Amino acid sequence: MNIIEQTNDFCINYLNCVKKVARSLWITQSQALCIQTIPFDGISQTDLAKRLSLDLSTLSRNLDKLIKIKLVEKIQFPLDKRSYKISLTNRGKKTYQELNKQINYYFQGIYKNLEIKEIDQMVDILNKINWEFNILDNE
Numbered sequence: 580m581n582i583i584e585q586t587n588d589f590c591i592n593y594l595n596c597v598k599k600v601a602r603s604l605w606i607t608q609s610q611a612l613c614i615q616t617i618p619f620d621g622i623s624q625t626d627l628a629k630r631l632s633l634d635l636s637t638l639s640r641n642l643d644k645l646i647k648i649k650l651v652e653k654i655q656f657p658l659d660k661r662s663y664k665i666s667l668t669n670r671g672k673k674t675y676q677e678l679n680k681q682i683n684y685y686f687q688g689i690y691k692n693l694e695i696k697e698i699d700q701m702v703d704i705l706n707k708i709n710w711e712f713n714i715l716d717n718e
Contacts, residue, residue: 600681604674606650613641614650614667614675621666624653650674 594608601611616622616630628638642665645651650671656662667675690698 596682596685597678600678600685603681604677606645606648606674607641609641610645610650611678613638613645614671615678617651617665617667617671617675619667619672621654621664623656624663624665627665645671 597611597615598608601608604611606614612631613627616627622630624635624638624642628635631638633641642651642653646653649668652666652668654664654666656664693701
């Protein structure tokens with residue numbers, strides 16, 4: 580298998596993991612990814628859509644559901660009435676922490692077959708790859 584196939588398989592496996600964990604918290608995979616992507620100090624709806632590679636209407640539907648179950652709040656920017664800042668509620672922050680805790684637990688089963696050095700190398704490589712993606716996205 581080449582790097583593209585391996586990366587694709589990793590992405591699919593990670594999303595399956597997120598889906599299982601999300602289901603246990605009574606949210607969808609897409610909603611879980613939203614929660615994981617919203618920084619604790621908030622993000623504009625436009626920037627969140629860009630980070631998740633979603634169009635605004637799809638993101639709005641997800642956010643409406645998350646607002647309804649009180650995991651997210653949407654605050655209108657004072658200077659631009661068309662723009663909104665998206666933030667996690669206290670309940671949303673707890674859900675974020677639980678998502679990451681359960682995903683981490685899931686990965687612990689995988690990590691048990693790797694040496695600490697390999698895990699550290701994987702983290703370094705993922706950091707470099709993500710940095711390069713961010714540079715390309717901002718060009």
